[in-house]
Amino acid sequence: MSERAAIVAVGQTKYHPNRADASEEELAYEAVKQVLEATGLALSDFDAAVSCSQDFWDGRTISNMNIQHVVGAHLSDEDKVCEDGINAIYAGMARILSGHHELVIVVAHTKESQAEKSLIENAAFDPALLRQLGLDFVSAAAMQARRYMYKYGITPEQCAKVVVKNRGNAKKNPFAQAPLDITVEDVLSSKILSSPIRLLDAKPISDGACAMIITTEDRAKKLTKKPVWILGTSNCYETHYLGDRDLAECEALGKAARKAYSMAGIRNPMKEIDVAEISEEYSYQELMWMEGLGFCGKGEAGKLIDSGVTGMGGKLPVNPSGGVISGNPICVAGMARVAEAVLQLRGEAGDHQVKNARVALAHGITGACAQHHGVMILGR
Amino acid sequence: MPNRVAIVGIGQTYHTSKRPDVNYAEMTREAVMAALADAQLSIKDIEATFMASMETFEAIYLPDHEMAAEAGFFGKPGLKVGTGGTSGASVVAEGFYFVASGLYDVALIIGSEKQDCGDTTAAITAAATPMWGKGATTGAIGEFAKQALSYMKTSGAKEEHAAMVRLKADRNACRNPYAHLKLGLKSVEEVLKSPYLVWPLRLLDFCPQSCGACALIFASEKRAKKISKKPVWLVDIETVHQEVFKAGVFGDPTGKETYAQHVACERLYKRNGITNPRKSIDMAEIYEPSNWEEMNLYEHFHFCGKGEGWKLIEKGVTEIEGEFPVNPSGGVIATNPIGATPTIRVAEAALQIRGDAGEHQVTKDVKTAMASALGGPNWTVLSLLKRSL
Numbered sequence: 001m002s003e004r005a006a007i008v009a010v011g012q013t014k015y016h017p018n019r020a021d022a023s024e025e026e027l028a029y030e031a032v033k034q035v036l037e038a039t040g041l042a043l044s045d046f047d048a049a050v051s052c053s054q055d056f057w058d059g060r061t062i063s064n065m066n067i068q069h070v071v072g073a074h075l076s077d078e079d080k081v082c083e084d085g086i087n088a089i090y091a092g093m094a095r096i097l098s099g100h101h102e103l104v105i106v107v108a109h110t111k112e113s114q115a116e117k118s119l120i121e122n123a124a125f126d127p128a129l130l131r132q133l134g135l136d137f138v139s140a141a142a143m144q145a146r147r148y149m150y151k152y153g154i155t156p157e158q159c160a161k162v163v164v165k166n167r168g169n170a171k172k173n174p175f176a177q178a179p180l181d182i183t184v185e186d187v188l189s190s191k192i193l194s195s196p197i198r199l200l201d202a203k204p205i206s207d208g209a210c211a212m213i214i215t216t217e218d219r220a221k222k223l224t225k226k227p228v229w230i231l232g233t234s235n236c237y238e239t240h241y242l243g244d245r246d247l248a249e250c251e252a253l254g255k256a257a258r259k260a261y262s263m264a265g266i267r268n269p270m271k272e273i274d275v276a277e278i279s280e281e282y283s284y285q286e287l288m289w290m291e292g293l294g295f296c297g298k299g300e301a302g303k304l305i306d307s308g309v310t311g312m313g314g315k316l317p318v319n320p321s322g323g324v325i326s327g328n329p330i331c332v333a334g335m336a337r338v339a340e341a342v343l344q345l346r347g348e349a350g351d352h353q354v355k356n357a358r359v360a361l362a363h364g365i366t367g368a369c370a371q372h373h374g375v376m377i378l379g380r
Numbered sequence: 381m382p383n384r385v386a387i388v389g390i391g392q393t394y395h396t397s398k399r400p401d402v403n404y405a406e407m408t409r410e411a412v413m414a415a416l417a418d419a420q421l422s423i424k425d426i427e428a429t430f431m432a433s434m435e436t437f438e439a440i441y442l443p444d445h446e447m448a449a450e451a452g453f454f455g456k457p458g459l460k461v462g463t464g465g466t467s468g469a470s471v472v473a474e475g476f477y478f479v480a481s482g483l484y485d486v487a488l489i490i491g492s493e494k495q496d497c498g499d500t501t502a503a504i505t506a507a508a509t510p511m512w513g514k515g516a517t518t519g520a521i522g523e524f525a526k527q528a529l530s531y532m533k534t535s536g537a538k539e540e541h542a543a544m545v546r547l548k549a550d551r552n553a554c555r556n557p558y559a560h561l562k563l564g565l566k567s568v569e570e571v572l573k574s575p576y577l578v579w580p581l582r583l584l585d586f587c588p589q590s591c592g593a594c595a596l597i598f599a600s601e602k603r604a605k606k607i608s609k610k611p612v613w614l615v616d617i618e619t620v621h622q623e624v625f626k627a628g629v630f631g632d633p634t635g636k637e638t639y640a641q642h643v644a645c646e647r648l649y650k651r652n653g654i655t656n657p658r659k660s661i662d663m664a665e666i667y668e669p670s671n672w673e674e675m676n677l678y679e680h681f682h683f684c685g686k687g688e689g690w691k692l693i694e695k696g697v698t699e700i701e702g703e704f705p706v707n708p709s710g711g712v713i714a715t716n717p718i719g720a721t722p723t724i725r726v727a728e729a730a731l732q733i734r735g736d737a738g739e740h741q742v743t744k745d746v747k748t749a750m751a752s753a754l755g756g757p758n759w760t761v762l763s764l765l766k767r768s769l
Contacts, residue, residue, distance in 0.1 A: 048619070054435070055462065061436045061507040062464035065756050069623040075643050077619040079470045082435070082442070082460045091459065091474060097481035099382035123441040127497075237429075237453040240446050255455065367445045372459075 005096040006220035006227040007089075007378070009035040010212045010339040015177035015327045018113040019207040024058060028109040029070040031211035035105065039213060039223050043072030047101035051080045052088040052108035052331045056120045071107050083235070084279070085210060085335025086364030086374035092214040093230055102216050108336075109209035110329035117205065124368055126241075137281075138202065140368040142194035144247040145284040149196065151248040152299030156196060159283040160187035161305045163200050163325060166280070169312060170322025172351035175336075177327025178204050187283075201283040206327040210335040212342070226346045228378050231359070232263030235374035242369060253292030253363075253373040261294075264377040269361070270295050273377070275344050275354040276318045276361040277337035280325050285370065286310075286318060289363060293375070312354070320344065320352045334364015338376055345380050382480040384769060386604035386611035387730045389419030389597030395560040395590040395715045398496040404438060405447030408492040411593035411720075412452050415488070419597045419607055426597070428478060429458035431490040432471035433719035436503035438494055452488055462719075464507070465520075465667065465755025466619075467491065468594070469722035472763060473617050475598045485600040486607075491723030492593035500589055500718065507756075520669060521586060525578035527630035528672035532580065534632070537675055537690035539580065543571035544693045545671035546584055546713065552700060553710025555739040560590045560715040585713075587669045592717035594724045612730040616652055616764045620644040622757055630673070630758055641680035641752075644760040648750075649682075652764060657682050661764075662746040663705040663732055665725040667754040668712050677752065678706070705742040708732065722753030726763050733767045 011034025013019075019027060028051075036042065049071035053063040060066070064080035071078060081088040085108030095101040121136040148154060164184055170176035182200065190200040213223075220227035236252035236259075238245055257269075266272045276293070280286035287301035295316065296304055304310055310318035319325075321340040324333045341360035343349040359379045366372040391414025399407055416423060429452050431444045440446060444453055444460040463470045468491030475489040501519035531537060546565065553559035565571060565584075574584035597607075604611040620640040632639075645657070654660040664681070668674035675689035683704060684692050692698050698706035709728040712721055729749035731737040747768070753761040 054441075056435055056441045059506070061434060061503045062462070062756050064463060065507060065624045068621055068757075073621040074623040075620055075638065075640065078463075078621045079461055079473060079619065080463050082444075082462050087459045091477070094474070094477040094481040094483055097483065098477045100477065100480060120441055123439060124445060126446065127440070235457045235459065237445070237448045237456060237458065239454045240448045244449070252455065256457070259457070367442050371442075371445045371448065 004217055005093040005214050005230050006217065007230065007342050008213050008215055008220050008224045008227050009038040010342045011035045012175045012210045012336060012339050013208045014175050015206050015208040017177065017205055019111060024109055024111055025067045025070050027111065027207065027209045028067045028107050031209040032070055032107060035211050035213050046072045046076065046103050046105045048077035048095055048104050049073050050088045050092045050104060050106045051078060052085040052335065053080065053110060054082060054331060056123065057110050057112065057115045057330060059115060067107065067109065071105055083366040083372055084333060084364035084374060085331050086338055086362065086376060087235055089212065089214065089335060089338055089376065090233055090235060090374065093233065096214055096216055102219055104214045105211065106214060107209065107211045108332040110331045111207040112205045112329045113207050137368050138197060139194045140242060141282045142197045143242065144369040145196050145282065147247040148284055148288050154284065154287060154302045156188055157184055158287065158302040158305050159201060160184040162280065162283040162286045163187045165311055166319050166323040166325050169320050169352055170326035173321045176322040177206050179322060179326060197282055203281045203325050204327050206329045208329050208332050210332045210339050212339060228342045228345045228380065231377045231379045232260040233376040234259035235372060238371045240371060247369055250288060250292035250370065250373065253289060256373045256375045257293045260375040260377050266377060269293060270316060273316065273359050273361050274357040275320060275341065276316060277321060277340045278318055278323065278363045279333050279337060279365045280323050283325065286323065293361065317354045320349065320354055334374055337362040337364060341378050345378055383482050384601040385476050385479045385614045386599050386601065387596055387614055388599045388604050388608040388611050389415040389421065390727045390730055391415030391418055392558050392594040392724060392727060393592045394558050395592035395717055397588065397590065399494060399591045404440065404443060404494045404497060405450035407494055407591060408447050408490060408593045409450040411492065411595040412488065412490060415595035415597050421597065421607065423452050425486055426452055426456065426488045427484040427486050429453045429456050429488040429490065430471050430474045431460045431492065432462065432467035432723065433460065433492050434462050434464065434467060437500045437718060438497035440497065451490060463755055463759065465718060466722060466753040466759050466761050467719045467755065469753030469761035469763065472723060472726050473619055473761060476614055476617050479598045479600050485603045487598045489596040489598060489723065490593065491720035493717040493719035494591045495589040495717065496591050521577050521581065523630045524586065524670045524673060525581040527676065528581050528670060530632055531672050531676050535687040535690060539572060540568050541675065541690035541693055542585055542671045543568040545674050546571045548693065548699060549671065549707060549711050549713045552708050552740055553714035556709050559710040561588055581670060585670050585672065587712045587716040590715050590717040592715065592720050594720040594727050596723060596727060610734045612733045613766045613769055614763060615766050616648060617761065618644045618648040619761045621759045624757055639680055640758050640760040641677065644762050645681045648762045648764060658704055661748050661750050662744060663742055664750045665707055665709060665729045666752040667722055667725060668707065669754065671713060700740060701743045708737065708740045708742050722761065725751035725753065729765050733765055
């Protein structure tokens with residue numbers, strides 16, 4: 001039974017607004033192929049696969065039926081997690097730590113371009129009351145942004161700075177979908193989607209896939225010179241009804257983070273974590289999640305972005321990849337954060353490499369106003 | 381050695397076609413509260429919650445999120461899985477691995493489906509590959525009609541044998557307070573009068589659409605013995621999927637196909653030193669969408685030789701009082717809330733081991749039981765349960 005689980009290879013497609021040239025399984029295989037080539041493993045070597053996709057987004061029931069042959073699941077074990085992909089890694093890790101499996105492949109894939117985002121998200125709300133309001137995740141996020149900005153005095157300019165930073169970082173990431181040279185003014189003058197969220201405050205529609213291999217300590221050392229260890233991880237649910245939550249607070253994130261930190265032996269996250277990849281589908285979220293993750297006190301994340309702490313040259317670079325806001329599909333987004341953290345720890349992030357990254361944090365979200373948070377601490 | 385995993389709490393709702401009195405969350409909560417009561421635990425004792433359901437069957441996106449407060453997700457770690465018919469066993473597997481890993485000591489496992497919210501057959505029809513699969517699909521009914529025909533041709537089973545399986549299921553369901561269809565069927569002739577859905581599959585030959593939920597509480601060895609006087613050990617689990625173009629392989633007129641069921645049970649039996657399942661295992665709760673498939677599964681799981689499944693029913697071997705009882709609960713043909721269906725198989729097998737199945741407790745003493753799940757393109761999940769380690 002392995003004491004710890006390692007990630008030994010990661011693969012990502014280039015994220016794209018519309019991969020009309022590829023089916024879901026072709027997209028998934030683009031990422032899978034990379035991890036097979038990196039390790040010399042064949043699909044038949046895996047004890048199990050854990051995939052991540054959503055029937056609603058794929059427009060078909062049992063969406064994982066589609067990708068069995070590209071994840072080695074023919075006459076083998078597979079399960080599909082229906083939260084963000086970071087949770088598929090968690091499930092893969094449980095299999096490794098259980099001692100029942102030694103080699104697990106995890107894959108997340110979504111083609112957002114083929115679905116109607118607003119309709120799907122509306123189906124997550126109570127059919128009798130909230131669906132009738134036309135609520136979707138952008139309008140829900142707008143309420144959260146308003147509440148957060150009001151409660152803690154966060155300004156639209158501070159949110160816009162997150163976009164300028166992340167879209168700028170994306171210029172150096174070959175997988176990023178939408179790098180942009182923009183200013184705070186550009187963000188603040190882009191069209192309103194749902195006030196106060198503007199077009200450039202939100203992630204674009206995206207297609208793509210991400211894959212990785214998780215294994216035991218022994219196998220990891222044989223498969224790669226640079227294994228990345230999962231030092232700590234957890235996830236947590238908020239309650240559902242938006243009116244039951246103070247949307248300016250993210251207690252589920254705090255709980256998940258504290259558990260992950262305690263597993264990893266981290267007492268002072270700002271001091272001990274070198275780089276963070278945080279799921280910000282909307283600009284305000286990066287600030288809010290920084291607070292939830294304990295990188296600063298409540299309401300203080302605005303100052304962090306103002307002072308440049310989270311920039312590439314700062315004390316804690318956040319989203320050097322460009323983040324979710326530069327384009328990642330649902331399900332894939334959180335797994336891509338882990339993939340980017342792994343690249344940073346292996347020193348393989350190329351032009352967006354953070355110097356001497358030894359401990360990294362990755363974070364994924366699922367649901368309206370991020371009802372579900374997953375946090376993972378990774379180390380060299 | 382992995383940590384050992386025990387089932388220490390079992391709860392289910394009653395199952396029926398329509399539950400207009402509750403919403404999806406409230407219905408799921410009934411099973412969760414029953415499992416907590418059975419384990420004499422409160423929701424505060426639960427460290428993590430895992431759920432299975434198929435979103436498209438209710439047309440609710442992220443159903444676990446919607447019922448976070450009611451079903452015990454709020455403030456806890458957890459996740460939802462969805463693998464079609466096998467979902468309720470895939471979630472048992474997740475709970476098994478998470479507890480075996482030592483990450484959690486006490487976990488809540490939920491399977492739930494409220495099919496009066498949506499149209500399951502319409503959703504299943506949308507499971508096939510769009511380009512070349514969809515035109516040929518009729519949901520699950522067409523697949524199991526092919527299976528019935530193929531089984532009839534290769535085994536020599538008659539429609540009367542299928543009817544006998546249906547009668548057994550109904551007799552058992554009538555003794556199970558939670559079962560959905562309790563028809564009081566009296567004779568083979570009565571079953572054979574039932575209209576065809578897709579020839580040779582009749583209305584009475586196929587499972588219903590049910591609303592219902594089932595919850596289990598898993599605990600690690602050290603916690604299990606403190607929580608329960610009668611922990612049931614989930615000793616092993618095996619999942620075998622296959623690729624999508626095997627979607628048609630429910631029946632096999634060629635006799636040359638590799639079945640996921642064979643691969644799964646051979647792996648499970650080998651790991652657990654089982655050479656003769658009829659001797660080493662005392663009873664089984666299997667996922668039989670149709671009475672024809674039940675006879676087929678007897679053969680697939682090596683409860684008998686090839687082509688002999690119908691003989692087991694003829695001889696009464698699989699009756700409640702029989703030498704090898706199968707589906708004393710009434711099975712899937714009586715009760716089918718899809719996301720919960722495989723969870724119910726595990727729950728019912730565990731009740732038999734505890735001796736707590738009440739009116740449908742089998743005559744023989746059950747020390748070891750097996751539960752199966754079937755879904756997707758004939759995917760299989762098997763769970764092996766024991767009274768003592």
